[in-house]
Amino acid sequence: xxxxxxxxxxxxxxxxxxxxxxxLAACGSSGPAGxxxxxxxxxxxGLTGGNQPVLQKSVDAWNKAHPEESIKLDFFAxxxxxxxxxxxxxxxxxxxxxxxxxxxxxxxxxxxxxxxxLSDFVKDNPEVKSRYLPSVLKNGTIDGKTYALxxxxxxxxxxxxxxxxxxxxxxEAPKTWDELMALVPKFKAAGVAPFSLGGQSKWPxxxxxxxxVERIGGPEVFANxxxxxxxxWSDPAVxxxxxxxxxxxxxxxxxxxxxxxxxxxxxDQALLYTGKAAMILQGGWIYQGLKKDAADFVSSGxxxxxxxxxxxxxxxxxxNVVGNPSNFWSIxxxxxxxxxxxxLEYVKSGMFTDADTQALIDSGAVPVTTGIEDKLAASPxxxxxxxxxxxxxxxxxxxLSWDQALSPAQGDAMLANLDQIFLKKITPEQFVTTMNxxxxx
Amino acid sequence: xxxxxxxxRVLEKGPSGWLAAPALFLFLLFAIIPLAGVFFLSFxxxxxxxxxxxxxxxxxxxxxxxxxxxxxxxxxxxxMFFSFVVQAPISLLLGVFTSASQKYRAVLAVLYFVPLLxxxxxxxIAYKALLDPNxxxxxxxxxxxxxxxxxxxxxLVLFVVVFxxxxxxVPFHTLIYQGGVRQIPAxxxxxxxxxxxGRVQQFFAITLPQLKYTIITSSTLMVVxxxxxxxxxxxxxxxxxxxxxxLLPLHMYLTGFKANDMGAASALGVILVVxxxxxxxxxxxxxxxxxxxxxxxxx
Numbered sequence: 001x002x003x004x005x006x007x008x009x010x011x012x013x014x015x016x017x018x019x020x021x022x023x024l025a026a027c028g029s030s031g032p033a034g035x036x037x038x039x040x041x042x043x044x045x046g047l048t049g050g051n052q053p054v055l056q057k058s059v060d061a062w063n064k065a066h067p068e069e070s071i072k073l074d075f076f077a078x079x080x081x082x083x084x085x086x087x088x089x090x091x092x093x094x095x096x097x098x099x100x101x102x103x104x105x106x107x108x109x110x111x112x113x114x115x116x117x118l119s120d121f122v123k124d125n126p127e128v129k130s131r132y133l134p135s136v137l138k139n140g141t142i143d144g145k146t147y148a149l150x151x152x153x154x155x156x157x158x159x160x161x162x163x164x165x166x167x168x169x170x171x172e173a174p175k176t177w178d179e180l181m182a183l184v185p186k187f188k189a190a191g192v193a194p195f196s197l198g199g200q201s202k203w204p205x206x207x208x209x210x211x212x213v214e215r216i217g218g219p220e221v222f223a224n225x226x227x228x229x230x231x232x233w234s235d236p237a238v239x240x241x242x243x244x245x246x247x248x249x250x251x252x253x254x255x256x257x258x259x260x261x262x263x264x265x266x267x268d269q270a271l272l273y274t275g276k277a278a279m280i281l282q283g284g285w286i287y288q289g290l291k292k293d294a295a296d297f298v299s300s301g302x303x304x305x306x307x308x309x310x311x312x313x314x315x316x317x318x319x320n321v322v323g324n325p326s327n328f329w330s331i332x333x334x335x336x337x338x339x340x341x342x343x344l345e346y347v348k349s350g351m352f353t354d355a356d357t358q359a360l361i362d363s364g365a366v367p368v369t370t371g372i373e374d375k376l377a378a379s380p381x382x383x384x385x386x387x388x389x390x391x392x393x394x395x396x397x398x399x400l401s402w403d404q405a406l407s408p409a410q411g412d413a414m415l416a417n418l419d420q421i422f423l424k425k426i427t428p429e430q431f432v433t434t435m436n437x438x439x440x441x
Numbered sequence: 442x443x444x445x446x447x448x449x450r451v452l453e454k455g456p457s458g459w460l461a462a463p464a465l466f467l468f469l470l471f472a473i474i475p476l477a478g479v480f481f482l483s484f485x486x487x488x489x490x491x492x493x494x495x496x497x498x499x500x501x502x503x504x505x506x507x508x509x510x511x512x513x514x515x516x517x518x519x520x521m522f523f524s525f526v527v528q529a530p531i532s533l534l535l536g537v538f539t540s541a542s543q544k545y546r547a548v549l550a551v552l553y554f555v556p557l558l559x560x561x562x563x564x565x566i567a568y569k570a571l572l573d574p575n576x577x578x579x580x581x582x583x584x585x586x587x588x589x590x591x592x593x594x595x596x597l598v599l600f601v602v603v604f605x606x607x608x609x610x611v612p613f614h615t616l617i618y619q620g621g622v623r624q625i626p627a628x629x630x631x632x633x634x635x636x637x638x639g640r641v642q643q644f645f646a647i648t649l650p651q652l653k654y655t656i657i658t659s660s661t662l663m664v665v666x667x668x669x670x671x672x673x674x675x676x677x678x679x680x681x682x683x684x685x686x687x688l689l690p691l692h693m694y695l696t697g698f699k700a701n702d703m704g705a706a707s708a709l710g711v712i713l714v715v716x717x718x719x720x721x722x723x724x725x726x727x728x729x730x731x732x733x734x735x736x737x738x739x740x
Contacts, residue, residue, distance in 0.1 A: 108488065113491075258593065261573075261593075
């Protein structure tokens with residue numbers, strides 16, 4: 001080993017070190033788009049999780065009936081997808097169907113000219129427009145033009161609880177913030193964590209801030225932030241919400257180790273149905289996961305659900321909701337004509353077929369289409385489904401998840417700083433100052 | 442690394458420099474050109490989707506004034522230091538141990554080698570599950586000591602990360618040392634035994650000095666390699682909790698691909714390359730000026 005020419009070796013090692021660093025800079029840019037069966041068939045990236053089998057079935061049925069307009073479907077985990085799709089689209093390797101949430105992230109795609117304007121398509125095909133709940137449809141619209149169409153279910157954030165654990169200590173689901181705080185020591189004394197939380201994923205933290213700001217200050221507070229009004233984060237509702245979060249952290253409200261729990265692995269839900277945690281604030285979509293991972297727990301009626309508690313003196317209507325109105329398909333503007341044609345045909349007649357709608361309902365989700373009341377009532381999950389449907393339909397305001405509503409740079413800074421709030425590394429004042437500096441970015 | 446011209450006399454001086462051409466070409470394509478690209482991007486504003494706009498030094502001022510960058514450098518330095526302090530002695534001793542010819546040592550050497558066969562992502566996922574405070578090893582076995590919040594406690598997590606890195610990379614360095622020790626001529630040890638040197642004395646008087654260049658190679662890989670720890674930490678902690686394990690490469694990735702600020706991420710990439718080069722050159726310097734001198738005089 002000592003015999004090699006060391007001058008050369010030192011240079012080579014230095015060069016390798018540099019190459020290693022660079023290859024990191026370049027990583028993340030490759031995508032499976034190039035592996036499509038036929039170079040010109042439309043490609044679609046979906047998310048793993050509750051809706052995965054539904055989407056798979058829908059596309060399989062489409063491909064069988066339309067072999068000449070087949071769609072190649074791949075799935076990715078939520079957190080990984082969000083990074084991957086953006087890099088792929090930026091590199092011209094994106095899929096034909098871009099899965100999204102609407103909001104500021106959609107706007108960044110529109111600004112970059114990466115997604116097709118679907119306004120004419122919607123105008124020419126009134127049946128497409130009329131199948132959606134109008135309140136959901138508008139989330140795919142930017143500056144009066146349609147760039148994204150809803151593709152699955154309404155996903156309000158719901159407070160889930162374990163009825164068995166509640167019965168054990170004789171407690172009722174909290175209706176106000178004070179009741180919620182009063183429950184914390186009771187559960188702790190019983191050896192159960194009051195709340196589960198997937199803190200490593202950071203976006204579950206955000207649900208707490210979204211609802212608290214909504215309850216304390218109403219939907220206008222975030223509307224101002226999303227509209228990039230200077231100093232919008234300084235609204236007293238934000239500071240009060242952050243203070244309440246830190247009080248809950250101080251009281252031991254969240255499970256031991258919450259900052260190392262990732263929501264992508266569903267570990268946060270597992271804590272609820274195993275009885276290690278009494279409650280969890282999570283999206284409507286976890287019902288599908290619970291139904292799959294803990295069928296007995298759901299079917300035996302141990303799963304409770306309720307709306308987020310009110311805050312004394314708060315301005316927000318208790319019926320207001322935060323969450324995701326739906327997910328959306330956008331069509332890549334860089335796709336070839338035949339890919340676009342196939343994609344639009346699928347949007348027109350391949351999705352929300354009777355079979356699709358029924359499959360969504362069977363999986364425990366509420367489709368964003370009209371005229372489904374009868375189907376919901378016939379489902380074994382009718383209690384939960386009608387609850388979610390009513391919640392979404394009757395909400396005076398349905399605020400989109402903030403990390404999707406804001407631009408990516410703002411959203412990322414917000415999640416990083418909110419993480420610091422939960423860890424008590426920064427004060428609410430510091431959060432407000434830092435976030436005000438991101439306005440307009 | 443200069444390539445001599447195509448004179449026929451080259452053969453007399455050794456193999457043709459053209460042998461290096463394929464490697465040089467790949468190096469140019471995958472290292473030098475991207476490096477130039479990253480350097481250029483660090484003077485632009487780009488969100489990964491839209492147009493790349495020239496933006497002067499603003500990415501650099503953002504990066505250099507951001508306290509998270511300083512913190513990332515500090516975390517990187519800590520991980521580098523602790524990784525070296527933990528891995529170097531363990532792999533040196535294991536390497537010496539496994540280099541001997543007994544059968545059981547060969548069996549153990551194979552076992553030590555196993556972590557090296559696993560991908561970083563697999564190692565990270567396995568440890569994440571084992572260390573889970575609610576469903577992991579501690580609660581599973583009912584051992585309270587193991588049930589700590591290993592990955593969620595800001596003070597503890599760095600050492601957990603260093604441990605997992607060591608678990609994964611010690612086998613590699615053990616292998617390097619094993620090879621190095623086996624190159625030492627047996628005659629040196631025989632002579633020492635005749636002179637009455639004990640095992641410990643032999644280790645410090647023969648093994649260690651003879652391993653000088655192996656130590657330098659292994660240390661360079663360890664120290665510079667810690668600038669590239671990314672996959673393992675990304676999967677294990679995601680840089681968290683907070684910024685506790687957000688080291689420089691991870692900070693670069695998250696800035697580029699989560700916050701979509703490619704300009705700032707490129708500036709961080711340039712910083713990373715410069716630090717890596719400087720460290721590698723400094724470590725090579727430690728080898729002394731006369732690096733071609735034989736260590737085997739009198740053997």
